[in-house]
Amino acid sequence: MSLSLPHTTEDILRADEHLVQSWADLDALKKPGARTAIVSAKGVMLQDSDGNDLIDGIGGLWCVNVGHGRQEIIDAISRQLSTLDFYSTFYTFTHPTAAALAQKLAQLAPGNLNKVLFSNSGSVANDSAIRVLHHYYERLGQPGKKLVLSRQGAYHGSTYLTIAMTTPQYSKGWSRAEGIVHHLKKPHYWREAGDMTEAEFLNALLQDMRDQIEDAGPENIACFIGEPIMGAGGVIVPPKGYHKKIQALCREYGIKFVADEVVTAFGRLGHFFASKDVFETQPDIITIAKGVTSGYQPLAATIMSDEIHDVISGPDGVFTHGMTYAGHPAAAAAGLANIALMEAEKIPEHVQIVGKIFENSLRSLEDIDIVGEVRGSHFMIGIEFVKDKAKKTLFDSALNIGMQVARRAQQKGLVVRPLGHILILSPPLVLTEAEVAHISGILRESILEVMNALPRACFL
Structure with missing residues (x-):
């Protein structure tokens, strides 16, 4: 006889209180809405315990290269x-x-x-x-x-x-x-x-x-x-x-x-x-x-x-x-x-083509005022946020700009990894050109929404 798993978000998060999560702000995880329970995955898509479909923009953690659910x-x-x-x-x-x-x-x-x-x-x-x-x-x-x-x-x-x-x-x-x-x-x-x-x-x-x-x-x-x-x-x-x-x-x-x-x-x-x-x-x-x-x-x-x-x-x-x-x-x-x-499936060869499209698509985000640098190569990209492009000065760390953008992106159906003033993307390597365009569009909307919601005092 096997133990039954929790199914509802409430039950999963109640059980999760016993789990020590790696590289997390353990105090922040105590707050409502801080944790997301992923319950299934297929291809480049995830589903959370509330039924939301999400693009896996971080490939699990740099690793689900061929996509989820490969039989x-x-x-x-x-x-x-x-x-x-x-x-x-x-x-x-x-x-x-x-x-x-x-x-x-x-x-x-x-x-x-x-x-x-x-x-x-x-x-x-x-x-x-x-x-x-x-x-x-x-x-x-x-x-x-x-x-x-x-x-x-x-x-x-x-x-x-x-x-x-x-x-x-x-x-x-x-x-x-x-x-x-x-x-x-x-x-x-x-x-x-x-x-x-x-x-x-x-x-x-x-x-x-x-x-x-x-x-x-x-x-x-x-x-x-x-x-x-x-x-x-x-x-x-x-x-x-x-x-x-x-x-x-x-x-x-x-x-x-x-x-x-x-x-x-x-x-x-x-x-x-x-x-x-x-x-x-x-x-x-x-x-x-x-x-x-x-x-x-x-x-x-x-x-x-x-x-x-x-x-x-x-x-x-x-x-x-x-x-x-x-x-x-x-x-x-x-x-x-x-x-x-x-x-x-010649996946490395696919990356040589679509990975460069992904890289170039995200580099286009540098026209946004708070995007200081988009860097990386192929399906390994970092986006750094700044309050002053010319001086490369950072926002106050308490603002946690990366997390703000990540939360907006997740609400729109994309999981990305915040790292202070940086966002990291490392999606599955099987993304299509259409999926690349969709990811880029979500990021642009999310960054602009965060930027436009910031008080003017944050830029001083």
């Missing part, structure tokens, strides 16, 4: 559970589905990234990348190489270590691993460059990295970790050529280059992996999650080079790291089915 993935999960519900890839055991997915990921990943360590979240994948590299250097007789270069504005997760690699503003009031991470300057040209040209700003970023390496000592630095495009830090696109030159500095100083593709992999920028195809880099490690199963099952991976694996798999040592559910059969089946669907 191909659901059936693959069901078939797998009826054959082998669970066995761990632990110690001497494996199973066909995890092995096949690891092989497929090695085929898709660029260069010599042929070894796959599974986990169940992007946070753990990034945490694992650092643990693996620390172990790698221990086995090479370089135990001092422990430091990690990250960046202001980064988001790499919320474990004790990965929150330290994340931009410091996200760990305010929380403890974190100390003494390991050095944060480089934020590579946001529009807000950080001042009077510099883009080329001058790029040189300043590279000099900042070189200075920090020299100060810390390259013999003490394990790696640089970076998202190709920063996600939860505000959808920040570095200057052209940035990643390629950062990688060159890493090579110069003997530092490993880790690409956090938890968001950008599996089609969001029009390719299965963005590092090589978009940014012309060859990382030593790529971390993935989210889009690898389109969110149908929790799955992540740390994909490492043959060279790193050769060192950690040598004699006289056991790889004492791993998770119980790593390579879970149902999750691996979801990953295989998701990738097969993306290949059969």
